[in-house]
Amino acid sequence: MSFATTLCILVAALGVEAAFGYPQRLYQLIGHPVTWIGALIAKLDRDLNRDDESSSARKASGVLALLVIIAITAGLAWIIQIALAPTWLGNLGLVLLASTMLASRSLYDHVRDVADALQNDGLDAARIAVGRIVGRNPQTLDEHGVARAAIESLAENASDGVAAPVLWFALLGLPGLVAYKAINTADSMIGHRTPRHEAFGWAAARLDDLVNLPASRLTGLLFALAARLVPNSSMDDAFRAMRRDAYRHRSPNAGWPESAMAGALGLKLNGPKTYGATLVDDAYMGDGRSEANADDIFRALRVASVAWALMLAGLLGLALILRV
Known part of the structure; x- marks a missing residue:
């Protein structure tokens, strides 16, 4: 599949996702690709993350689990892409598959719900x-x-849920997109500094930081433009x-889109926050x-x-240039 074709598929997938999102009835019927990946991660966590092993052994098990997750998900995606890519109908299938792993519509809707609740229904509903x-x-x-929490979530997830999947699909096609979602889902499930997951989830957390690095900078740039x-x-x-602020964030990536959004809006975002009963000073x-x-x-x-429209226009323009 040529790079121009990949970009055309990506542009179409972004359009489909922005227009329709992921239908709730389909989710109720078959779930979502991320939930399928999550089920695999949960099984490996149960089977390989043993409380009676040393920290180094659990770290090694976490590396093995991450390799298995990436191999299975990216391998299946590669087989699907090879099977579908030769025909226009197959490319349409790739558009639909890729659209399920983009999140601009769902992110927009969830953040707008917070604004609507604050404006119309009061603090309890907004919480x-x-x-x-x-x-x-x-x-x-x-x-x-x-x-502030809603704006911060929008900024960070614009990178994780939109820009990063777009970037990895553009570079590596469906296998790149699916591998990215697998890594990101693994980080969200096991990449925590808790007694159970600090060692086992170490590889997932570190790799997630790495694969999100370029998209976080790109998102900050798009927000500024x-x-x-x-x-x-x-x-x-x-x-x-x-x-001034991006490198001061506790996350190596979240500071870029959050600081750009804060500056763009004339706000002060992030700072100390409470997770459960724990105060995190950021x-x-x-x-x-x-x-x-x-x-x-x-x-x-x-x-x-x-910002998303600028990204879409850039992808479309590049695809047209390559087609000429």
Whole structure:
């Protein structure tokens, strides 16, 4: 499959996902590719992550589990791509498959739900809505904290859920996309610094940091460029916040899109937050006001939407150039 064809499939997949998302009825009927990957990860966690083994042995088991996960998922994706790619109908199948692993529509809808709840239904409803997209304890958040959490989640997941899958599909086709989703899902399930997973999930967490590195920088760049086109947003402040704050974030990748979004909107994001009962002291992104509200969430959604449109336009333009 040529690079131009890959880009055309990717552009079409982005369009399908943005228009339709992943239908709830289909999810209820067969689940989702990520849930299938998650089931494999959970089985390997049960079978290989033994409490009676040493830390080094559990780390080695985690490396083995990650290799198995990538080999199975990417291998199946490669077989599917080889089988489908030669025909236009097969390429349509690749479009539909790729669209299931992109998340711009679902991310937009979940973040918009938080803004709508804040605006129309009150703090309790907004806490419930934001609790669906963040890991922190929503009961510790006031109205401003809920709004900041939603914007931070939008910024970080725009990289993990949109830019990174797009990048890996563009580079390696369906196997690259599926391998990325497997690594990202493994990190979300076992890449935690807990007694059970600190050693076993070490490889998943480190590899996830690596494969997300280019997309996080790209997302920050797209947010900054988008801010130039969105009213009441600042491209210059987005670049300034990235240069100053991105490396101060606890995550090697999340600081880039979060700082860019903070600068673009004139906000102060991130900072100390509570996960469960644990307070995590993290650096602030941006130096604007911390009193975010529903209007700021809607502005963040406009910045993200324009950023995705710029990415789509870039992919389409490159595909047309290669086709000439």
